[in-house]
Amino acid sequence: MRRLLYLLPVLVLGVLALFFMKGLEMDPHEIPSVLLNTPAPAINLAALPGHDHGLTTDDLKGRVSVVDIFGSWCVSCAQEHPTLLAIKETGIVPIYGIDWRDDPVKGAEWLKKNGDPYERVGLDPAPGHASVDFGVTGAPESFIVDKGGIIRWKHIGPITPEVWETELLPKIRELQK
């Protein structure tokens, strides 16, 4: 019994070490969304110049979709852009864009120059009410919304081909069943 008592500090140290090791692997910027499994927020966003439609909550109902928060000012958004265009090519899922804190003209030009992977794009000027309603922490950030308009997944950071294959696509396939 007394011997066990001497082991106590070692045990405490061991538990602390486990916590710290886990902490090393965790990304403090990946904040779990409280909005998972809740209805997508009510939005009604204006169209970009030259585009026919803005984006409303009703657009997100009826089929599984991806909502992508981006901006022409955002460097990592340019990085994920080719992947979004490739996803559009496959026709597996519609991607809706929220052009966050952007100048409408710059946003429209950016899409013209780089290609437009979005089914519809809504403009969300500062202070970005719609994006804040989605709990945005930075661009790009993407959500999978199910047929009923419920948020089922959130991805922080650019969508790479690997993220698409391993994270988003399986989730989308499952929701499409």
Place this chain on the structure above:
Amino acid sequence: MRKALALCACLLALSGPVLAADPDEMLKDPAQEARAEKIGQGLRCLVCQSESIENSNADLARDLRVIVRERVKAGDSDRQVVGYVVARYGDYVLLKPPFKARTLVLWGGPFALLLGALGVLVVFFRRRSAAGSPPPLTPEEIRRLDALLKDSGNS
């Protein structure tokens, strides 16, 4: 030189915490603005994380400052404004975590450790005083001790 130092010290003492709110995003009503600032100081900037939205220069922090002021202006109570932000970002956005079942270990842990350590100390000292002082030496022991001391004195 000494004067300059004294001036520096005075200026430092006078300067308050620097807030990032631009004059144009501040509310006209000073009471409302004071409330908004107080609320904002309790909300974490999601970009810089260890700063409050009132202290941060990040765009998102600015947006949240504006939104907090919109809510205050619209007549929300402090609790409603905080609730509005927590509904979108979770408890994580609060710089001071709330006391509830999930955070019991966080809030109670240090006190539990303190009580535990006090308990160990009490047991330790009790045992020591229970053992008491050793019994006095017998005449035989005193004689042997004297002999030993004499011995070492001679060498």
